[in-house]
Amino acid sequence: MDVTPSASRLTNSLRDIGYDFASAVADLVDNSISAGSRQIDIELVYEGESSYILIADDGWGMGDDDLTEALRFGSRRDYLNDELGRYGLGLKTASLSQCRRVTVMSRRTPIQRRISARTLDLDHIMDTDRWELVEVPEDTWAFRALEWLDSSPGTVVCWEKLDRVLPKGRSVGGGRRRIESLSNRLSDHLGMIFHRFLEGSALDCHRLAITVNGQKVRPWNPFAPKEEARIELPRRQFEIVAGDEVGFVSFTPIVLPARNLFSGINEFERMSGPAKWNRQQGIYVYRADRLVQSGGWCGLRAIDEHTKLARAAIDFMPELDELFRINVAKMRVSLPVEVRPLIEPHVTDLCHRAQEMYRRDLREGVNQEPLGTVRDEVTSSIDAQEIGAAILSASLATKTTAQLQSIVDHLRRTNPNVVKRLGW
Ligand SMILES: Nc1ncnc2c1ncn2[C@@H]1O[C@H](COP(=O)(O)OP(=O)(O)O)[C@@H](O)[C@H]1O
Numbered sequence: 001m002d003v004t005p006s007a008s009r010l011t012n013s014l015r016d017i018g019y020d021f022a023s024a025v026a027d028l029v030d031n032s033i034s035a036g037s038r039q040i041d042i043e044l045v046y047e048g049e050s051s052y053i054l055i056a057d058d059g060w061g062m063g064d065d066d067l068t069e070a071l072r073f074g075s076r077r078d079y080l081n082d083e084l085g086r087y088g089l090g091l092k093t094a095s096l097s098q099c100r101r102v103t104v105m106s107r108r109t110p111i112q113r114r115i116s117a118r119t120l121d122l123d124h125i126m127d128t129d130r131w132e133l134v135e136v137p138e139d140t141w142a143f144r145a146l147e148w149l150d151s152s153p154g155t156v157v158c159w160e161k162l163d164r165v166l167p168k169g170r171s172v173g174g175g176r177r178r179i180e181s182l183s184n185r186l187s188d189h190l191g192m193i194f195h196r197f198l199e200g201s202a203l204d205c206h207r208l209a210i211t212v213n214g215q216k217v218r219p220w221n222p223f224a225p226k227e228e229a230r231i232e233l234p235r236r237q238f239e240i241v242a243g244d245e246v247g248f249v250s251f252t253p254i255v256l257p258a259r260n261l262f263s264g265i266n267e268f269e270r271m272s273g274p275a276k277w278n279r280q281q282g283i284y285v286y287r288a289d290r291l292v293q294s295g296g297w298c299g300l301r302a303i304d305e306h307t308k309l310a311r312a313a314i315d316f317m318p319e320l321d322e323l324f325r326i327n328v329a330k331m332r333v334s335l336p337v338e339v340r341p342l343i344e345p346h347v348t349d350l351c352h353r354a355q356e357m358y359r360r361d362l363r364e365g366v367n368q369e370p371l372g373t374v375r376d377e378v379t380s381s382i383d384a385q386e387i388g389a390a391i392l393s394a395s396l397a398t399k400t401t402a403q404l405q406s407i408v409d410h411l412r413r414t415n416p417n418v419v420k421r422l423g424w
Pocket residue numbers: 031032035057059060061062069070071075077084085086087088089090091092155
């Protein structure tokens with residue numbers, strides 16, 4: 001009995017496999033890196049209903065047959081051990097999670113200007129219930145690929161019919177603002193996920209450059225390698241046996257400098273990261289040098305203001321994929337039970353050291369205020385927020401919260417800095 005899945009229903013449900021916009025683009029960037037790219041240019045262009053997104057690389061490209069295979073759900077191919085791809089799904093599922101039509105143009109040969117092109121259209125799959133490619137549409141923006149592929153090999157992916165990126169019913173102004181905010185978020189995300197590639201420190205990989213709408217993506221390294229006052233704790237490496245596979249997992253703990261020991265306030269703010277200090281503390285998991293999880297303690301402990309300066313890298317290679325249970329969107333891993341007890345004591349040690357560093361900041365009384373401001377003597381030796389919390393709880397206990405509220409309102413007008421320092 002034939003139980004072949006329905007192409008239309010399955011493809012439609014694969015749209016919700018867990019990508020958001022930035023992680024979908026990141027999955028295409030993985031492909032470009034695996035194809036040896038040095039330069040990746042991303043464009044988000046607002047054109048009303050015809051808005052589109054291009055991801056262009058200068059990798060080794062694909063010929064006709066490779067390209068057809070690349071657009072198959074579950075492409076067939078062998079993988080090298082350090083490759084970022086694995087399931088043969090990324091290009092299709094990442095693209096269709098954001099748009100209804102994806103066209104890929106690619107040039108393989110350096111000598112001839114021969115370009116292969118293919119289009120996958122969700123509406124066609126819905127109409128026919130068949131997984132098949134369509135003729136490359138004449139009106140596609142993907143023809144802009146000819147600019148990129150004019151002189152050398154590479155691949156350009158073009159997303160159109162952006163139903164998920166730009167849902168219908170927006171004004172022109174709203175659409176443009178959405179594209180602009182997506183570009184900014186995308187730059188930050190790629191700068192973090194691929195920071196080792198952008199810095200040129202990824203294993204066996206040359207330095208990569210990425211631009212988003214012409215702006216260079218700046219790497220964001222959570223470990224602030226240039227800060228002199230950071231503390232590097234010893235790196236640990238563990239050999240893990242998982243079934244037939246043997247692989248290494250490394251753990252690299254770093255205590256970031258306290259605010260007053262940072263090279264400058266701007267750098268301190270920048271190192272706070274996309275989700276800010278508290279939520280960026282914790283473990284950064286790298287798979288083949290690409291970040292798959294940024295911050296949080298993987299259930300080993302809770303996020304805590306006092307350990308916000310603690311960050312640690314965990315590195316593993318794709319042979320341990322199953323053990324780390326990486327999801328298709330490469331947005332989540334789980335810390336294997338085999339690894340937890342090995343790193344737990346080092347996490348505890350890291351957090352103690354981070355607390356000491358945090359207290360150093362408090363003793364010098366600059367945890368809440370910008371560098372270089374004059375500090376008064378009382379707040380420099382006691383944590384102002386603690387005082388604030390103590391007064392609040394005393395007011396609750398003595399049922400005087402209404403009176404306290406009046407005091408706070410008055411202070412807010414006459415001495416707003418005090419209210420801020422007390423954490424109200
Ligand atoms: N930018 C690219 N340059 C060259 N080849 C690519 C590119 N994007 C995709 N491919 C080819 O298409 C295949 C399928 O890609 P994908 O669906 O992302 O699955 P995976 O990366 O897991 O193999 C890749 O294995 C690769 O051979």
